[in-house]
Amino acid sequence: MIRINEHYQKLTASYLFADIARRVAAYCQAHPQVRILRLGIGDVTRPLPPAVIQAFHEGVEEMARPETFRGYGPEQGYPFLREAIAREDFQARGAQVEADEIFVSDGAKCDVGNFQELFAQDIRVAVPDPVYPVYVDTNVMAGRTGAFAQGRYEGLVYLQGTKANGFIPDLPSQPVDLVYLCSPNNPTGATMTRQDLERWVAWAQEHKALLLFDAAYEAYVRDPALPRSIFEVPGARQVAVEFRSLSKTAGFTGTRLGYTVVPKACLAYSADGTPHALHALWNRRHTTKFNGVSYPVQKAAAAVFSPEGRAQCQALVDGYLANAARIRACFKELGYYCVGGDNSPYVWVECGMDSWEFFDLLLTRAGVVCTPGVGFGACGQGYARFSAFGSPETVEEAMERLRRILPSRP
Amino acid sequence: MIRINEHYQKLTASYLFADIARRVAAYCQAHPQVRILRLGIGDVTRPLPPAVIQAFHEGVEEMARPETFRGYGPEQGYPFLREAIAREDFQARGAQVEADEIFVSDGAKCDVGNFQELFAQDIRVAVPDPVYPVYVDTNVMAGRTGAFAQGRYEGLVYLQGTKANGFIPDLPSQPVDLVYLCSPNNPTGATMTRQDLERWVAWAQEHKALLLFDAAYEAYVRDPALPRSIFEVPGARQVAVEFRSLSKTAGFTGTRLGYTVVPKACLAYSADGTPHALHALWNRRHTTKFNGVSYPVQKAAAAVFSPEGRAQCQALVDGYLANAARIRACFKELGYYCVGGDNSPYVWVECGMDSWEFFDLLLTRAGVVCTPGVGFGACGQGYARFSAFGSPETVEEAMERLRRILPSRP
Numbered sequence: 003m004i005r006i007n008e009h010y011q012k013l014t015a016s017y018l019f020a021d022i023a024r025r026v027a028a029y030c031q032a033h034p035q036v037r038i039l040r041l042g043i044g045d046v047t048r049p050l051p052p053a054v055i056q057a058f059h060e061g062v063e064e065m066a067r068p069e070t071f072r073g074y075g076p077e078q079g080y081p082f083l084r085e086a087i088a089r090e091d092f093q094a095r096g097a098q099v100e101a102d103e104i105f106v107s108d109g110a111k112c113d114v115g116n117f118q119e120l121f122a123q124d125i126r127v128a129v130p131d132p133v134y135p136v137y138v139d140t141n142v143m144a145g146r147t148g149a150f151a152q153g154r155y156e157g158l159v160y161l162q163g164t165k166a167n168g169f170i171p172d173l174p175s176q177p178v179d180l181v182y183l184c185s186p187n188n189p190t191g192a193t194m195t196r197q198d199l200e201r202w203v204a205w206a207q208e209h210k211a212l213l214l215f216d217a218a219y220e221a222y223v224r225d226p227a228l229p230r231s232i233f234e235v236p237g238a239r240q241v242a243v244e245f246r247s248l249s250k251t252a253g254f255t256g257t258r259l260g261y262t263v264v265p266k267a268c269l270a271y272s273a274d275g276t277p278h279a280l281h282a283l284w285n286r287r288h289t290t291k292f293n294g295v296s297y298p299v300q301k302a303a304a305a306v307f308s309p310e311g312r313a314q315c316q317a318l319v320d321g322y323l324a325n326a327a328r329i330r331a332c333f334k335e336l337g338y339y340c341v342g343g344d345n346s347p348y349v350w351v352e353c354g355m356d357s358w359e360f361f362d363l364l365l366t367r368a369g370v371v372c373t374p375g376v377g378f379g380a381c382g383q384g385y386a387r388f389s390a391f392g393s394p395e396t397v398e399e400a401m402e403r404l405r406r407i408l409p410s411r412p
Numbered sequence: 413m414i415r416i417n418e419h420y421q422k423l424t425a426s427y428l429f430a431d432i433a434r435r436v437a438a439y440c441q442a443h444p445q446v447r448i449l450r451l452g453i454g455d456v457t458r459p460l461p462p463a464v465i466q467a468f469h470e471g472v473e474e475m476a477r478p479e480t481f482r483g484y485g486p487e488q489g490y491p492f493l494r495e496a497i498a499r500e501d502f503q504a505r506g507a508q509v510e511a512d513e514i515f516v517s518d519g520a521k522c523d524v525g526n527f528q529e530l531f532a533q534d535i536r537v538a539v540p541d542p543v544y545p546v547y548v549d550t551n552v553m554a555g556r557t558g559a560f561a562q563g564r565y566e567g568l569v570y571l572q573g574t575k576a577n578g579f580i581p582d583l584p585s586q587p588v589d590l591v592y593l594c595s596p597n598n599p600t601g602a603t604m605t606r607q608d609l610e611r612w613v614a615w616a617q618e619h620k621a622l623l624l625f626d627a628a629y630e631a632y633v634r635d636p637a638l639p640r641s642i643f644e645v646p647g648a649r650q651v652a653v654e655f656r657s658l659s660k661t662a663g664f665t666g667t668r669l670g671y672t673v674v675p676k677a678c679l680a681y682s683a684d685g686t687p688h689a690l691h692a693l694w695n696r697r698h699t700t701k702f703n704g705v706s707y708p709v710q711k712a713a714a715a716v717f718s719p720e721g722r723a724q725c726q727a728l729v730d731g732y733l734a735n736a737a738r739i740r741a742c743f744k745e746l747g748y749y750c751v752g753g754d755n756s757p758y759v760w761v762e763c764g765m766d767s768w769e770f771f772d773l774l775l776t777r778a779g780v781v782c783t784p785g786v787g788f789g790a791c792g793q794g795y796a797r798f799s800a801f802g803s804p805e806t807v808e809e810a811m812e813r814l815r816r817i818l819p820s821r822p
Binding site: 003004005006007008010011013045046047048049050052055058059062063065066067068071072073074075108109111112115116119120121122123124125135136139140143179180209210211212253255256257258270271272273275278283286287290291292293294295296297298299302 | 460534589681702
């Protein structure tokens, strides 16, 4: 009898975005005259930059002719792309990362989800709360947790984000082997400082732990004092892996390209303490279960790192950051506590009430859609996430409506 | 301490294609005047069909304008593609498959590799021998085998392909829960008849087992009596999942698109015997660890199913099949036993000697590269795989050279 992986039965169905859609649909049906302004979903809206489009077309055209056609490429990505990434994303910022330490994939979500396969089933895992759900669900599927009870999985360590710590989780007080970190954070928009990362790297070295650093939103960091890669911190190469994506950097949410940096110095251990290079393990996983990213997409991605591409992507990100600043300014002006929105496309706002109550208030009184913070974990209760990926007009009008309906807070 | 998944340590490094490359390089260096003819690798060489290129460009162009730009799409694929696949690949051949039973991905290798995640760790797994290595390695990584000893992993059931059964493995004689089948087969090119599949479906129903049917080469089936999908067999919807790919159908090895059919009727069980729909489990896995295929690639893929695209892809496949027929005819003429090559791009030839000895003979005497069969498993010893994906000129010249150096066999 073919038996299922029963760990899947522990997964709680995520009703967050389905719930949002249902409530919005019901409201729209009852009030067809209201124009709904959506600041809920973390998806980009602006087209791909011209340099990217041009390279994408060129890549397609190469596939049309026998002399330039490409079949299977290297699973890890073409050297032209890995070299551009190493140079522009890391070496140019003083981070020592070599091209052959970069594994190109079809998105950071896949890599973040798959990376835990490299580890023993009984390691102790810590995730932030609020949390990007993929960190949790993939470890549940792998059998690293107990049942879901009172909003949390037994056996997982939740690193609490609170007003007290500005939504930058503290080091764990209990033993942990694998830690997921995300900065700029999804959903809170909070950014870790160099000192924060130094503290984590020192902690990981002391405990022979590993940091999985999700930097999908690094392009939104504008404060030159803030690190954009964990590899800007000395010693990180031994204890950290970094996930990146062009989704929010260059508008690739529907084009699909991410990459993972696994330094050759990064180690994990057998039960007897023998060290193993994670680079070789991930390479084995990547080449066995993945067959490389579409060649025209890699060609398009390489254009992101050209001088024109960089300027165009910076303009794209600047546009979204201007939206974020508008959202942040509105809530600040009204006296709401918030984080994010300055070096991040997300603004995380304290509602002053239950997350869903706030959601309903904004929907029914202003026709504005946000994401209830409690959907990202227990620590999100009483908060809401606002996304800056809409058009400037949408964001401007949404904030005007909110100014009209929300009371000022002391 | 961060501990590794020690099952990875059981993996034997695959030296097959590295070994081939090394021997070819050494020979080339010693004999720079010889033009090497490569019939080893299973990668296509002809460009994408014009209809596909045009749709690919259109998809890229849509990403350039705000009004047609696409961000995150449905993880399972766009309806326009899933509907075209259901209609043309299945319903047109009398197989009952609905669009929402099709999960579009970036390749069959990924799906075939990932699908085993849905099952308990202690299920009993059977693979063909010779075998596409992904079936084996992904189960080793998941901890479903013991050590590698004498060419095989302990705990795996190997279904032997031999001259006696024409490289169509018999039903297992021991208890098995999950079976990998591949037809037209890689590496042997052998094709399963409707009766073969009916026997497997009946066996799976009787044992509540599951068949993972790899149909990546189905486009090469020309004999109308041969099934192209396992879902042409009544009852298969309860006990089978099918993997497909545009890699060999439409030249997508470097463009990347595959799909997996999980019928809603297909079941697996909890330890207590409760049935679960695999469709829901795979949907959970797919949406948690994958974010959909690049939109322009899906658009290009949909063109494969248009009338022009179908005609152009058929011509592409016909070209490779003509190569396969040339290879097969040559060996038949020389009196060699072989399978495949009529409804498959691979010809599997009995060498009359050790696989590597034959490889070296062909390389050093004729400058022709094949793949030693023993690289695909113990049952491949004494065989070699010839791939039909080269140009007609390459194949023609290679066969001429072989006719000159190979002795006729009785």
